[in-house]
Amino acid sequence: MATSGGGKRPLVADRRYPAGGAKPKAKAAPPPKKRKPDPKPRRPRRRHGFIAGTLLFFWRIVWGVLWRVTAVATMVVGGVVFYFYSQLPPVDSLLDGRARGSVTLLDRDGKVFAWRGETFGGQITVDNVSKHLHDAIVATEDKRFYYHLGVSPRGIASAIRINLAEGRSAFQGNGGSTITQQVAKLLCLGVAYDPAQWKSEAEYENDCRGGGIRRKIKEVPYAIAMELKYSKKDILTIYMNRAYLGAGARGFEAAAQRYFGKSAANVSPAEAAMLAGLLQAPSALAPTANLERSQNRANVVIGLMEEQGYLTKAEADEARRNPAQLSEAARQRNGGFFADWVMETTPDYLARDTTEDVIIETTLDQRIQAQAEAALAHVFDSKVKEGSTAQAAIVVMSADGAVRAMVGGRAIPRAGDFNRATMALRQTGSSFKPFVYAVALDLGYSPLDYVDDSPYTINVPGSGPYSPKNYDGKFKGMITLTQALAESRNIPAVKISELVGRDLVKKVATDFGVASKMADGPALALGASESTLIEMTGAYAGILNGGSSVTPYGLRALKLKGEDEELFGQGGGIGERVISERAAHALIYMMSEVINGGTGTRARLPDREAAGKTGTTNSARDAWFVGFTADYVVGVWLGYDDNRPLTGVTGGGLPADIWREVMVRINEGVAAQPLPKEIPPNTVSGTGGLAPSPDIGGVERPILPEEVPYFDGSNAPVYQGGSTEQGMPDARRQEEIDRAVREALGIN
Structure with a gap:
């Protein structure tokens, strides 16, 4: 076939098969290669200035030191916590925190009228106290008690801020302690009293309750150990049994009995608020010392309980309208001078220094005691000019020497506790x-x-x-x-x-x-x-x-608590x-x-x-009248503590008036003999x-x-x-x- 193309080479198809004419077996196409993604472009290296670079360099050094120190400190604290944890005893052995025993004084009818030493009302727990008391304690002392591990950084920070704002050092004054930390103080961080180390138990206790940074550092691991060892209920139980609440009462049960004449299981919201309020300053706020001040503090606690949802507004208003009142025995404060005299005439090892709980049955007649005090007040109110600092004393006894009442002095400013009936010569x-x-x-x-x-x-x-x-x-x-x-x-x-x-x-x-x-x-x-x-x-x-x-x-009679046998008789x-x-x-x-x-x-x-x-x-420095009826002997003394002469007073005057007023009152209802x-x-x-x-x-x-x-x-x-x-x-x-x-x- 002729071609055209001017002599050009003819077009020939590429050989696709081998010679011999056989069609080759088709091969599978190779899988496509995965294309590597383009590498992420590198961020250009930031160049720092000299100052920034220097600061970064030192920060890296500080951070390296800081985390290592923190790790070491954590290990040390953990070791201390473990040590304290291993030393903590069972809860029951921590409930009675008294160093000495108590003396309970009963009147002639067997009724309690005074306590001496530190009283302990017996073991109570979170489960058997009044719910109002539990709530008042938590609301007042540590509202986050159930949510921390013994230490509250927020509370400590707040306390430091308050202290600095009031011109004190950071750890002087408000401590921001949790209830657990307060218990740690009550336990003195596990350090027992050693007479060889401490001059007195008072000095030992003051050190235990001291503040400062060193004390806080010790409290933290001890508090954490307690949280790990005991439940929250156990810690609160220790607190409720060991806390001092004024007037010699150790623990809330003793305080409830002392002030209200009832168990801590039965206190009302107002009473619970008053008891919880005492934790701030037990001696100063004790209702037997100043009832109005104690009630004012209780109102603050009621406000906290309302704010935190423990009391409704109606319940809080009711508690404010009806503040806690002292029991009749506590309100009368009968027999204080008499109780002191009995303690002075009892051997020290069974009275002031007793390590046992002692019961003393006495001759005191609370009715006569109250009437003697009222008679003295009546005569001074009606016959003595206001503001007089003259003092008086009264003793009432039976013909056999049994003292029925004793007034050691008038309750006037700076009168002190001097018993003019027994100590004034x-x-x-x-x-x-x-x-x-x-x-x-x-x-x-x-x-x-x-x-x-x-x-x-x-x-x-x-x-x-x-x-x-x-x-x-x-x-x-x-x-x-x-x-x-x-x-x-x-x-x-x-x-x-x-x-x-x-x-x-x-x-x-x-x-x-x-x-x-x-x-x-x-x-x-x-x-x-x-x-x-x-x-x-x-x-x-x-x-x-x-x-x-x-x-x-x-x-x-004097007996050990719980025993019938008399150690001492009349x-x-x-x-x-x-x-x-x-x-x-x-x-x-x-x-x-x-x-x-x-x-x-x-x-x-x-x-x-x-x-x-x-x-x-x-010079009329002393005026007396002493006399008797067939039933009672009454002695009255009147004078000044500084031995100044009395003005216009003889024994036949004011002392005779007081004597008559006492006799008329105590013989009321008594047949004349x-x-x-x-x-x-x-x-x-x-x-x-x-x-x-x-x-x-x-x-x-x-x-x-x-x-x-x-x-x-x-x-x-x-x-x-x-x-x-x-x-x-x-x-x-x-x-x-x-x-x-x-x-x-x-x-x-």
């Missing part, structure tokens, strides 16, 4: 005179015998002449012993004391219980010696009971006879005339017999019969004065009639009596 004044007449009566003289109230001078060796004066500056001449005591004449008292002998007067007074050092001179008869009110009241009780000594006592009572019963009854008659027509008429009672004696010391009085005949029997004598308030006496002996200051009675025939027979008999008296006294 004061001159007794004329309240001492009954012991002078007791000697004369015991030697055989009669209340109807005479004494010469005339000027009198004694030459005292080493001191010179001593001339006693009567209070009114007058002289009555011949008067009976009864009139001399009733009118508190000084000259007759000194004459009789010198006749019977000062040593015998001292002995009788001491045997009756006036234990203080006696004055040595003739002023002994006028009460120059010092004594305490309880001693004088006990001595007068000896007169009432018929002439036997009395040891005042308040303790009837601490006092009636002792040895001092004067004859007849002499005591005659003296009671003479002392009744003090109230009926003498210096003590303001003490006269409307419905029963009473006897007593006034007493006023030099006559006093055991006796009027022995005078030492000379009158031949002319008896007739009323206006000089001594209607008491009968002989009408023949020449037959009646009297005391003129010599060592023997003198007869007005001299050696008359009419008086001789009786005079001879009297001389024999006088001779026997002089021999007994060693007088020549």
